[in-house]
Amino acid sequence: MELTLAVAIGVLTGSGVWLVLRPRTYQLVIGLSLLSYAVNLFIFSMGRLRVGAAPVLGPDGIANPADYADPVPQALVLTAIVIGFATTALLLVVLLVSRGLTGSDHVDGREGR
Amino acid sequence: MDWARHLLVIPVLLPLVAGATLLLFDERRHTLKALVSVASTLVLLISAIALLRMADGTGGDTLSMSYALASWPAPFAIVLVLDRLSALLLVTTSVLALAALAFSLARWDRGGPHFHSLFQFLLMGLGGAFLTGDLFNLFVFFEVTLAASYGLLLHGSGSFRVRSGLHYISINLAASLLFLIGVSLIYGVTGTLNMADLALRIPLVAAEDRMLLQAGAGVLGVAFLVKAGMWPLGFWLPPAYMAAAAPVGAIFVILTKVGIYVLLRLSILLFGGLSGELAGFGSMVLLWGGIATLLFATSGVLASQAMGRLAGYSVLISSGTLLAAIGLGNTAVVSGALFYLVSSTFAAAALFMLIELVERAREPGADLLAVTMEAYGDEPEETDEPEDEEVGVIMPGALAMLGLSFGCIALLLAGLPPLSGFVAKFAMLKGMLAAGSQGGGIAASVWFLVALVIVSGLAALVAMMRTGIRTFWAPLEIVVPRVLVIEVAPVLALIGLCFAMTICGGAVIRYTDAASTELHQPAVYIQGVLGTGGVEK
Numbered sequence: 001m002e003l004t005l006a007v008a009i010g011v012l013t014g015s016g017v018w019l020v021l022r023p024r025t026y027q028l029v030i031g032l033s034l035l036s037y038a039v040n041l042f043i044f045s046m047g048r049l050r051v052g053a054a055p056v057l058g059p060d061g062i063a064n065p066a067d068y069a070d071p072v073p074q075a076l077v078l079t080a081i082v083i084g085f086a087t088t089a090l091l092l093v094v095l096l097v098s099r100g101l102t103g104s105d106h107v108d109g110r111e112g113r
Numbered sequence: 114m115d116w117a118r119h120l121l122v123i124p125v126l127l128p129l130v131a132g133a134t135l136l137l138f139d140e141r142r143h144t145l146k147a148l149v150s151v152a153s154t155l156v157l158l159i160s161a162i163a164l165l166r167m168a169d170g171t172g173g174d175t176l177s178m179s180y181a182l183a184s185w186p187a188p189f190a191i192v193l194v195l196d197r198l199s200a201l202l203l204v205t206t207s208v209l210a211l212a213a214l215a216f217s218l219a220r221w222d223r224g225g226p227h228f229h230s231l232f233q234f235l236l237m238g239l240g241g242a243f244l245t246g247d248l249f250n251l252f253v254f255f256e257v258t259l260a261a262s263y264g265l266l267l268h269g270s271g272s273f274r275v276r277s278g279l280h281y282i283s284i285n286l287a288a289s290l291l292f293l294i295g296v297s298l299i300y301g302v303t304g305t306l307n308m309a310d311l312a313l314r315i316p317l318v319a320a321e322d323r324m325l326l327q328a329g330a331g332v333l334g335v336a337f338l339v340k341a342g343m344w345p346l347g348f349w350l351p352p353a354y355m356a357a358a359a360p361v362g363a364i365f366v367i368l369t370k371v372g373i374y375v376l377l378r379l380s381i382l383l384f385g386g387l388s389g390e391l392a393g394f395g396s397m398v399l400l401w402g403g404i405a406t407l408l409f410a411t412s413g414v415l416a417s418q419a420m421g422r423l424a425g426y427s428v429l430i431s432s433g434t435l436l437a438a439i440g441l442g443n444t445a446v447v448s449g450a451l452f453y454l455v456s457s458t459f460a461a462a463a464l465f466m467l468i469e470l471v472e473r474a475r476e477p478g479a480d481l482l483a484v485t486m487e488a489y490g491d492e493p494e495e496t497d498e499p500e501d502e503e504v505g506v507i508m509p510g511a512l513a514m515l516g517l518s519f520g521c522i523a524l525l526l527a528g529l530p531p532l533s534g535f536v537a538k539f540a541m542l543k544g545m546l547a548a549g550s551q552g553g554g555i556a557a558s559v560w561f562l563v564a565l566v567i568v569s570g571l572a573a574l575v576a577m578m579r580t581g582i583r584t585f586w587a588p589l590e591i592v593v594p595r596v597l598v599i600e601v602a603p604v605l606a607l608i609g610l611c612f613a614m615t616i617c618g619g620a621v622i623r624y625t626d627a628a629s630t631e632l633h634q635p636a637v638y639i640q641g642v643l644g645t646g647g648v649e650k
Binding site: 020025028032035036039042043046047072073076079080083084086087088090091094095097098101102107108109 | 249253256259260263264267270272275276278279280282283286287289290293294296297298300301306
């Protein structure tokens with residue numbers, strides 16, 4: 001499972017970085033989205049990988065904490081997703097405005113030489 | 114005393130409430146909006162000053178105050194922490210905000226929707242970032258600040274703004290992702306996000322995990338260095354700041370200082386004296402990065418044709434100087450650097466506002482020969498605005514006033530006496546040289562830095578004088594600009610504050626000395642947050 005997750009994060013990051021370095025605005029926004037998926041998975045994995053472990057302690061008080069998944073990274077991921085989503089949406093609007101104003105989807109507003 | 118504690122949450126809560134309330138009003142009621150916004154900023158300034166007195170007033174140097182949000186205990190929940198450093202930055206921010214807001218009332222606040230709301234949210238993010246004691250909460254406040262700054266940068270629209278806004282947003286999104294990677298790596302190794310708790314746990318990290326921790330701290334540092342504009346990471350800064358509307362450019366000056374603040378706080382708290390084998394991690398990068406930034410920005414200032422670009426590079430000079438000073442990690446240098454931070458922030462902000470006023474005086478097309486003007490020349494929104502909208506008292510003797518202000522800012526940026534730029538640079542240089550002479554000889558890098566700080570001042574002076582001569586003396590037929598009192602007043606107020614900082618230099622230096630000493634005693638901070646003496650656990 002660790003290997004699968006690590007490969008997934010690596011592939012997402014690699015594609016994301018490559019796309020961010022491309023000159024088209026569409027590639028930029030997709031690249032940033034892929035990167036943020038990779039980062040979200042990465043945060044998640046920092047709570048260690050567990051299968052079938054609940055993040056919330058039961059009502060019967062504190063059992064052995066080692067039986068439970070770490071809830072903090074899950075909360076962090078949630079925040080990161082919301083913030084990433086909002087800022088990417090904003091970026092998308094700016095991209096559209098830029099396209100409308102300059103008539104080009106190049107990130108510099110005009111074609112490179 | 115009990116109620117005074119709640120003052121700590123005001124810099125976050127007040128702008129949030131004000132900004133949200135402003136959303137409810139229609140754009141046409143801009144008098145009401147402006148009134149609410151100014152009132153909120155004014156109260157913010159008053160409470161920031163009260164917080165400053167609270168942080169300083171207790172006499173001894175063993176206080177940093179924490180405020181547990183919703184009374185959850187410290188290492189598990191988010192805390193706000195007040196010490197001299199954060200109080201100083203809060204006051205700087207709110208003074209700057211008041212000046213920029215007053216300036217914007219003349220015309221800019223009507224240049225697009227929701228200016229006042231965005232402005233208040235920006236203040237909320239800044240206040241939170243300076244106060245928070247939690248690493249992930251810092252990320253959230255960073256994002257609040259940045260989201261508001263995206264909106265503000267685009268304020269006024271126009272293709273140049275949209276293009277630089279696009280670059281600005283992209284680079285900051287990428288930096289935010291790095292921030293997240295760094296934070297989660299640190300959490301993965303230490304299992305905590307509370308800064309004080311981190312400072313306690315970092316010395317206990319097992320040797321095999323140390324590299325992971327260093328990687329996390331390094332990635333986190335890169336994210337802040339992007340915001341602070343360190344050399345290979347700061348190319349986005351001049352165009353973005355140049356494109357922003359004048360009051361927005363002025364308030365953006367403090368945004369680079371957020372990166373500086375976090376680097377200062379974290380490098381000393383996490384990798385200061387307490388951290389054992391990891392002590393001093395990254396300080397060489399900061400020192401040489403700062404030096405590289407200074408070199409780059411100095412040549413940038415000399416090469417700038419447009420005034421906006423000149424101002425952008427002078428922000429970078431200030432960043433480079435501060436980064437190098439942090440890299441030296443010496444109490445006296447950091448104290449001088451804090452003085453310099455306030456003084457250079459005010460000067461650069463005043464310059465951003467002044468530029469817009471001065472550019473009105475220049476005949477359009479005067480800069481067509483200048484290479485860099487190509488981007489600046491096409492700003493349709495300037496002409497879109499009907500002139501008769503400018504109601505208010507028109508400044509008499511505008512040109513003389515502008516010229517005088519320009520001269521004062523040049524002195525401030527260059528660090529020449531009699532203004533506060535000189536005191537600040539003097540304090541820093543004295544610290545650098547004194548540290549060397551105690552420990553037997555001054556390192557070559559320090560000599561290099563000393564020379565560079567002086568040369569960068571000279572470069573700023575040359576560039577400012579060249580621009581000043583071209584603007585105020587060279588034109589045969591000068592158009593006297595229509596300048597309102599409310600536009601000149603903030604510029605004069607900021608310069609006046611720098612004057613005051615020079616006259617009361619002793620008191621300010623005493624405060625920054627205390628702030629720097631307090632900063633270099635991580636135990637004080639930890640005590641304030643966790644209520645424990647420090648080294649146990």
